[in-house]
Amino acid sequence: MKHFFRLFRVVNLLIIVLTMVAVAYYLIASHNYLSVDFNVLDYSLLILTTVIIAAAGNLINDYFDVKADRVNRPKKLIVTRHLKKRWAILIHWTLNIMAVFFSILLTIRYNSFLFLFVHLMSMNLLWFYSVHFKKKLFVGNIIIAGLTAVVPLLSVWYFKVANESSLPYNVFHPETWSTNLNYSFVYFTALCAFFQNWSREISKDIQDIQGDKLIHVVSLPMKYGVNKAGWISLSILQFPLILGFLFIYNNWIEVNLISIFLLIISGLINLSTIYFFLKRKTFPFELVNTLIKWSMLVGVISLFTNTL
Numbered sequence: 001m002k003h004f005f006r007l008f009r010v011v012n013l014l015i016i017v018l019t020m021v022a023v024a025y026y027l028i029a030s031h032n033y034l035s036v037d038f039n040v041l042d043y044s045l046l047i048l049t050t051v052i053i054a055a056a057g058n059l060i061n062d063y064f065d066v067k068a069d070r071v072n073r074p075k076k077l078i079v080t081r082h083l084k085k086r087w088a089i090l091i092h093w094t095l096n097i098m099a100v101f102f103s104i105l106l107t108i109r110y111n112s113f114l115f116l117f118v119h120l121m122s123m124n125l126l127w128f129y130s131v132h133f134k135k136k137l138f139v140g141n142i143i144i145a146g147l148t149a150v151v152p153l154l155s156v157w158y159f160k161v162a163n164e165s166s167l168p169y170n171v172f173h174p175e176t177w178s179t180n181l182n183y184s185f186v187y188f189t190a191l192c193a194f195f196q197n198w199s200r201e202i203s204k205d206i207q208d209i210q211g212d213k214l215i216h217v218v219s220l221p222m223k224y225g226v227n228k229a230g231w232i233s234l235s236i237l238q239f240p241l242i243l244g245f246l247f248i249y250n251n252w253i254e255v256n257l258i259s260i261f262l263l264i265i266s267g268l269i270n271l272s273t274i275y276f277f278l279k280r281k282t283f284p285f286e287l288v289n290t291l292i293k294w295s296m297l298v299g300v301i302s303l304f305t306n307t308l
Helices: 002-008 010-029 040-064 066-072 085-110 114-131 139-163 184-207 209-214 220-224 226-237 239-249 257-280 285-305
Strands: none
Touching: 002 010, 002 040, 010 040, 010 139, 010 184, 010 285, 040 066, 040 085, 040 114, 040 139, 066 209, 085 114, 114 139, 139 184, 184 209, 184 220, 184 226, 184 239, 184 285, 209 220, 220 226, 226 239, 226 257, 226 285, 239 257, 257 285
């Protein structure tokens, strides 16, 4: 069982669940004076579909990375050692078929192709990332960072579809009524998630140089060296702190004191990575990856606290 936990990156999947729950909680709790349409079962299905696609993406990435992983992380190799490749591809397609089915249900339920489109796009990007894009400079990193940012945005799109109408307003027809919510803090969270994961992907490339050479990956550390890639990674990681000050100073987002404190903590965690890099003289990729995850977790918690 522990091998499947590693294969599907269960911790990362739980972060997806927590993020989507946090967004829903924030949007409902911060607009408690409005009548917000929200169906727990439908939203749970959206979360389940997103998690299934992410799990399938992790699986197919390991499927194509077997040669590299034998060098990069031989003790954590699951595909071929604990799971045959034909079973891996079968599970991958089974998960994707389930996700398409659930997306179609949501499409019918809300009369919108948005969910099916986003989920199909995500499936294809994860497949082509594993096969091709991850070998290209910058492209693979940006795709994964972008898909991470899509998670909170997918929650926003659910609330838009459920609450906003494109039909001309008519007081006698409820289907034309709209409940307009303030999504600015969620957009800010998605933007921060993009930069944090972009930084993390570069950090992982530094860790995986030896194995990536075997599968002809052209990564940032291969192209410009570990030190330059490390500084680029840590520079990108500081963007959320800069954006936080910019957004709060200009009143582009509504933030209470508790959430401001948490956002500062998250930014300081990101900033501390530079200290550890300077202290150790070599890029501490494992520590950086851990700190980024903690920083993201603090950011997600701020969605809960921003309604207090």
